[in-house]
Amino acid sequence: MSSLLHRLIARTPPRVQRDTLELELDDGRRIAVQRVRDPRARRLKLSVDERGARLTLPPRASLVSGQRFLDEHRGWLAAQLARHLPDEAMPALVPGQTATLPLRGGPVPLHWREGRYIRIARDDAGIDVQLPARAxxxxxxxxxxxxxxxxxxxxxxxxxxxxxxxxxxxxxxxxxxxxxxxxxxxxxxxxxxxxxxxxxxxxxxxxxxxxxxxxxxxxxxxxxxxxxxxxxxxxxxxxxxxxxxxxxxxxxxxxxxxxxx
Structure with a gap:
């Protein structure tokens, strides 16, 4: 069989498809859930890690069944997010407002000031951040x-x-x-x-x-x-x-x- 004919008749392996949907939890929070259709999956699966929530669908599962599965597991999802991603462990980096940064096992004081270019460095007082106004x-x-x-x-x-x-x-x-x-x-x-x-x-x-x-x-x-x-x-x-x-x-x-x- 020629290589060209082989390529023509060879079956293209199915690919993993990904997108993102939004889910409202019982407390009113809206979270992003990564939805993955995986040809190797055999059942609906919901998982949570430090990157967030992920819903895996097998090839023949409908989007409606996936949404229903999410709705039925809202409580479990909220509990897992709280365990893996507690609010106090998720420091936001807000210019001029964030007061500390984690480093070497604890929070280090953060000091903001305006400058011509971005520069972050340690000093005796903690961490100094120089930031242009339009950075x-x-x-x-x-x-x-x-x-x-x-x-x-x-x-x-x-x-x-x-x-x-x-x-x-x-x-x-x-x-x-x-x-x-x-x-x-x-x-x-x-x-x-x-x-x-x-x-x-x-x-x-x-x-x-x-x-x-x-x-x-x-x-x-x-x-x-x-x-x-x-x-x-x-x-x-x-x-x-x-x-x-x-x-x-x-x-x-x-x-x-x-x-x-």
């Missing part, structure tokens, strides 16, 4: 992300030298990303990726994740041998793992709220 929200969020990245790199730069002597090589490069579920990863080429939300966590938890990923340079798995390497370098790793179980979703949610998604 866009997008530009401010980009500056905030750059600030958090610089702070995270500074932390890694302080901790990394102490761990390098016991490793076969240094990480090839460091990337800071907004991750959905992971806190870090190590690629086969030695590139290290860390979740930017780590800079909002307490420093000991951030350092644990760094050590965890560095130990993958020794053991590319989660075998007992891997955990022995972690234990030797960071004996309190269990406490930090429990911290992420308690606070992880809140940390990721805070970062997404501040950076706009």
């Amino acid at each position: 866009s929200d997008a530009a401010l969020r980009r500056a905030l992300r750059a600030f958090y990245e610089a702070e995270a790199r500074a932390d890694v730069g302080r901790w990394l030298p102490a761990y390098l002597p016991g490793l076969p090589r240094a990480p090839r490069q460091l990337r800071l990303k907004v991750m959905s579920s992971q806190w870090g990863s190590l690629a086969p080429d030695g590139s290290l990726a860390l979740d930017l939300a780590l800079v909002l966590a307490r420093p000991s938890a951030f350092e644990y994740v760094l050590v965890h990923e560095l130990c993958h340079l020794l053991q590319a798995n989660h075998s007992p041998a891997f955990w022995r390497e972690v234990e030797a370098r960071f004996p309190a790793w269990r406490e930090e793992r429990d911290y992420f179980h308690r606070e992880g979703r809140q940390l990721k949610g805070m970062l997404r709220a501040l950076l706009g998604g």
Whole structure:
């Protein structure tokens, strides 16, 4: 069979379709729900994480049945949103009004002033934000992300030298990303990726994740041998793992709220 004929008769795999709908909760709040029609889905499913609510529909489910499913689970959805996205964990970034920013496990005072260009930096009083009068929200969020990245790199730069002597090589490069579920990863080429939300966590938890990923340079798995390497370098790793179980979703949610998604 020719390659052209094969392409003509080959069945195009169904694609995932996404859109967004609005739902009013019992308390009057209106929330956005991502609606996903997934060809692999077998049933209607409603889920919530730090990014918000998601309704998954199987291929033959109607939009009406999906809406009915949402309506029937309003109470459950409100409870899950409160657990995953508590109001106090979602600080808005409002120029001239936001009083603190989360950093290294706690709120840091934020001071606003007008200037010719956007600049966010630490000083003795907290975090200083210089902002032009007509600066866009997008530009401010980009500056905030750059600030958090610089702070995270500074932390890694302080901790990394102490761990390098016991490793076969240094990480090839460091990337800071907004991750959905992971806190870090190590690629086969030695590139290290860390979740930017780590800079909002307490420093000991951030350092644990760094050590965890560095130990993958020794053991590319989660075998007992891997955990022995972690234990030797960071004996309190269990406490930090429990911290992420308690606070992880809140940390990721805070970062997404501040950076706009």
